Amino acid sequence: MTARPTSPDSELKAAIKAVHRPLWGVSAISCVGNVLMLTGPVFMMLVYNKVLSGKSVSTLLALSLLALLLYVFYGFLEGLRGKLMARVGIAFDHRIAPVLFGATLRLPLHFGPHAREHDPLQDLAAIRNYLMGPGPATLLDLPWVPLYYSILFLMHPLLGLAAAGGALFLVILSVVNQRMTADTAKAATRVHVATATLLQDARRNAEAAAAMSMGDDLCKRWGAGYKTSIVHARDLADQASVFGAISKTARLTLQSAMLALGAFLVIEGELSAGAMLSSSIILARALAPIDQIIGHWRGTSSAFAALKRLRALTARLPKATEQQHGMPKPHKSLSVRDVVIVPPGAAAPTVTGVSFEIEAGDALGIIGPSGSGKSTLVRALVGAWPVARGEVRFDAALLSHYSPEALAASIGHLPQSIELFDGTVGENIARFRKDATTEEIVEAARLAGVHEMILSFPKGYDTPVGEGGAILSGGQRQRIGLARAVFGNPFLVVLDEPNSNLDPLGEQSLNEAIQRLRQAGKIVIIVAHRPSAIFAANKILSLRSGRAEMFGAKAQVLTALFPRMGQPHKPAPVANDPAAAPAPAMAQGVAPAAPASVMAPGAGQALERTQRGVVSLDATRVRRAPDQAAG
Numbered sequence: 001m002t003a004r005p006t007s008p009d010s011e012l013k014a015a016i017k018a019v020h021r022p023l024w025g026v027s028a029i030s031c032v033g034n035v036l037m038l039t040g041p042v043f044m045m046l047v048y049n050k051v052l053s054g055k056s057v058s059t060l061l062a063l064s065l066l067a068l069l070l071y072v073f074y075g076f077l078e079g080l081r082g083k084l085m086a087r088v089g090i091a092f093d094h095r096i097a098p099v100l101f102g103a104t105l106r107l108p109l110h111f112g113p114h115a116r117e118h119d120p121l122q123d124l125a126a127i128r129n130y131l132m133g134p135g136p137a138t139l140l141d142l143p144w145v146p147l148y149y150s151i152l153f154l155m156h157p158l159l160g161l162a163a164a165g166g167a168l169f170l171v172i173l174s175v176v177n178q179r180m181t182a183d184t185a186k187a188a189t190r191v192h193v194a195t196a197t198l199l200q201d202a203r204r205n206a207e208a209a210a211a212m213s214m215g216d217d218l219c220k221r222w223g224a225g226y227k228t229s230i231v232h233a234r235d236l237a238d239q240a241s242v243f244g245a246i247s248k249t250a251r252l253t254l255q256s257a258m259l260a261l262g263a264f265l266v267i268e269g270e271l272s273a274g275a276m277l278s279s280s281i282i283l284a285r286a287l288a289p290i291d292q293i294i295g296h297w298r299g300t301s302s303a304f305a306a307l308k309r310l311r312a313l314t315a316r317l318p319k320a321t322e323q324q325h326g327m328p329k330p331h332k333s334l335s336v337r338d339v340v341i342v343p344p345g346a347a348a349p350t351v352t353g354v355s356f357e358i359e360a361g362d363a364l365g366i367i368g369p370s371g372s373g374k375s376t377l378v379r380a381l382v383g384a385w386p387v388a389r390g391e392v393r394f395d396a397a398l399l400s401h402y403s404p405e406a407l408a409a410s411i412g413h414l415p416q417s418i419e420l421f422d423g424t425v426g427e428n429i430a431r432f433r434k435d436a437t438t439e440e441i442v443e444a445a446r447l448a449g450v451h452e453m454i455l456s457f458p459k460g461y462d463t464p465v466g467e468g469g470a471i472l473s474g475g476q477r478q479r480i481g482l483a484r485a486v487f488g489n490p491f492l493v494v495l496d497e498p499n500s501n502l503d504p505l506g507e508q509s510l511n512e513a514i515q516r517l518r519q520a521g522k523i524v525i526i527v528a529h530r531p532s533a534i535f536a537a538n539k540i541l542s543l544r545s546g547r548a549e550m551f552g553a554k555a556q557v558l559t560a561l562f563p564r565m566g567q568p569h570k571p572a573p574v575a576n577d578p579a580a581a582p583a584p585a586m587a588q589g590v591a592p593a594a595p596a597s598v599m600a601p602g603a604g605q606a607l608e609r610t611q612r613g614v615v616s617l618d619a620t621r622v623r624r625a626p627d628q629a630a631g
């Protein structure tokens, strides 16, 4: 059985379709409202032509009462239309907001550095505010505009022509104004986004900015954009006031010109006095929707532009693939075949043709110099970045066959730049899952070896971590990130530089956690610079320039890569130091296990020596630190 694939694209289409039906209701109300708008002119014409000529007070009273009733009904319909539109806006928002929030979270994963150019939730706010405001009513009134002009034509063709000519002039004026301001408005938006981004970066890097006195230079850079945005705002305001003045003058002139034309027609005997006054009111009614459309044009065009952006964005987001329901949780293996990975927004792959297979109970250490593609590879393994070519399989099934929920339950990830979310320690460990029990949270913390550390916090698991985990130390953040990664007993736990901030005690807990995960039949992947992090690994994949240099049992790979590590008294070169650890000549392709020609003699025994070498190397470093400080 397969699940119906839903994607942001289809969800947006469904949300747009869902607002169609209430919009029909609102249109019907608009229809009745526009007919009721004729109450005023008809009343005036009847008073002039019937009441005044017949001098009948009772007719006047009856007509007045009828007009009052119609006005009250019109007011009721107007109120109802406003309320309905507010609900249409909210319904649209509720339907699509969670989808767009999810899309926002994944923007950096799809668009890389270009992610900041998209803000779907901001676009949604523009559409919602528009739907909830008076803007849509102006468009719904538009189909009724011809009614007023037809009535004027019926009264006298000259009146109709004059009114239509005046309205056309106002529309042309508005289009010219829009055209003239479009470029300035676009430039203003661009500058606004750039200055806001700079400000955001500066706030996030406040520490570095303060320590290195970057404030003045950053202020100059921000100030340049800020001044430009104010100049743009001034230009827009200037243009708006000039346009406003011209259009107001035109409208006043048109109103009086119509009255003058009506009076001329009365003198010529072609029009009654009542019709003359009524035509003036009908003209006002006929111009009102056009005025309103012009007045709300900026909001209308922004809302339509926002909808267009949302459509374009959701169309570019990946379609959900058919996912199979009831897929058994993975429990056997992870196999990676010939994967090619292109970072989001990049043109070329940074990992090419990597293959390996590991089984339940394995811990794979991924080593390699900086920039060799370690983080890139693991981002694809956890499903954060797409695989451009090749396959990643859990047991026999492709990653894409699992639903996102099933994958999330099967994968734990500690990213290289560990950032926690603003919440408590417990909430962060539980990945903000509402249904997480205290037992599950404590179990994860114990597995990661951080239970005692958390209990030493003033509020234990309820300690707030601050924005991004700011009130914790780097090491504490990393250890809580480890607990979050193992929460819920995932099958695959991927740790990217999990020990970069850890002290020896933290490293020991880390290695114990890895051992426990292995014993529980899980798969652990550890990306490492420092050899102590791969102490608990039994397999090694070495990457260089985005390609697999070697893959195999730890002893074999380490001995082949760093023959000197097998010699007990010489310090081993670290994996990320290309000068100290030159690439072996066979750095081509994948070695499913290190080929015999590159294995040091007695590689099996070298395992023990290598592990001891690694440990003693680190211990030496730790022991030396106080001496060096003293020296």
Ligand SMILES: Nc1ncnc2c1ncn2[C@@H]1O[C@H](COP(=O)(O)OP(=O)(O)OP(=O)(O)O)[C@@H](O)[C@H]1O
Pocket: 112, 113, 343, 344, 345, 346, 350, 368, 369, 370, 371, 372, 373, 374, 375, 376, 377, 416
């Ligand atoms: N979003 C991105 N867009 C374009 N290129 C990227 C992106 N992320 C990483 N790269 C490039 O991919 C290469 C591999 O980066 P990656 O982060 O995988 O290296 P790494 O092996 O994890 O390095 P380190 O040990 O320093 O963490 C680098 O050359 C990097 O510049």
Ligand SMILES: [Mg+2]
Pocket: 374, 375, 376, 416, 496
């Ligand atoms: Mg990395």
